[in-house]
Amino acid sequence: MNQAIIGALDIGGTKMAAILANADGPLVRITQPTVKNGSITALADQAVALLHAACERAGVDRTMLTRVGVASCGPFVCVDGMLGIAPPNICGGHSGSPDLPNDWTIIPLEKVLREHFETVAIENDCVTALVAERTFGAAIDVPDCVYVTWSTGIGFGLCVDGRILRGKQGNAGHAGHMLMSPDSNAVCGCGNRGDLEGLISGRNLGNRVGQATADVFQAAANGEPLARTVATEAAEWFGRGLYNVAATLDTSLFVVGGSVWEHHADWLAPIVREQVVSRLPALTQGVTIVTAALGRLVADVGALALVMPNEWIPRWRETSPWRTLA
Ligand SMILES: [Zn+2]
Incomplete structure (x- = not known):
């Protein structure tokens, strides 16, 4: 179990972050501006690619990464039992706002992530923050x-x-x-x-x-x-x-x-x-x-906590390894 890797995504209106961690703490965190054009799966595809890039950066075989927690801006819409996201500051299909060069209404985030990862837990950013503060804060x-x-x-x-x-x-x-x-x-x-x-x-x-x-x-x-x-x-x-x-x-x-x-x-x-x-x-x-207690790291830490094995938690509480992300 010590070799286990978990992944996390923090998806916001302006930027997206991908984090990998093992039992000792975070290994790597990379960010990109959130994609707002292309096909309806472009943002979800970006999320997958960013996690794979994080694997490469950390020298981890991408097949090792099977558990991913996601903090995302909402609101969410359930499609075929899976969560899609419909944030008005990303999806141009709602407002037709000229700074959103797409006609998206619902991005099938969970569907795309599940094609690549066995376990996917998605929560809105405030629920994720709550999980972080309840687990470590x-x-x-x-x-x-x-x-x-x-x-x-x-x-x-x-x-x-x-x-x-x-x-x-x-x-x-x-x-x-x-x-x-x-x-x-x-x-x-x-x-x-x-x-x-x-x-x-x-x-x-x-x-x-x-x-x-x-x-x-x-x-x-x-x-x-x-x-x-x-x-x-x-x-x-x-x-x-x-x-x-x-x-x-x-x-x-x-x-x-x-x-x-x-x-x-x-x-x-x-x-x-x-x-x-x-x-x-x-x-x-x-x-x-x-x-x-977790300040600006609250979404990242919460997204990791969504899929973290319980046995990691006591050690993380003791060593606060998320501080390396600051
Ligand atoms: Zn309002």
Whole structure:
């Protein structure tokens, strides 16, 4: 078993990463810009080729690689019992956007990967992050926990009674699209007005206020009053979103990641926390909000964890070998 190799893919709207690991830790990680033209299988073919290139780089015979975990942007659509992906920022067939030179609607990711690998586990990136934090990070042994990212988008990974929720097509946790404000002009990429992502995500908040979101939060951190008002309001919306999730799932722990949170957790956390714990004590007392332990590696580590043999886990917890990926 020591010779066993596992593979992982991290598929995003702009780049794709392939990682190989053995029982000691990651061996190689390579990235490419995500393919957005060609046939409907072009992206999935790229994923296979990238894993094979990783094998070559690591000096591993590609036939050794039979288990692959995948963190992918969603949403997912089930076709013939297998997961396809339909991300609006990759598939031009949804919007006809000129920067997406394809007419794809659903990419048959699982079908293509299964032609090459025996075991394939695909989850959306927030579910994968949740798996990473539950296996190696801030939520080990916490049965009722939620991972949430506050980044370009807002997404959740949900765990109740020790079971990760997936839903009818693997899309559980798309709570960034929960409607918050019916009369808002905040437009989300999904088409909603006034959903959580439309109101506060890195992409949409910046569009709404006409300034890069990172600049708004930096100015707020420096005490600039107007930016502080905008950022505080955003943190309050975020906190209400967490409250809604806690009230729905009886959550005890939120693990928060994403670039907005990573840079500004110190002053955002009290504002967010207040929105959660100031309501319905029976549901919210003792709810804690912590920062994700795995940072930017959360998707890579989670994708590996999806297919990792259980006996590797104690050693990885001890040695944190994923740090070589940073
Ligand atoms: Zn939305």
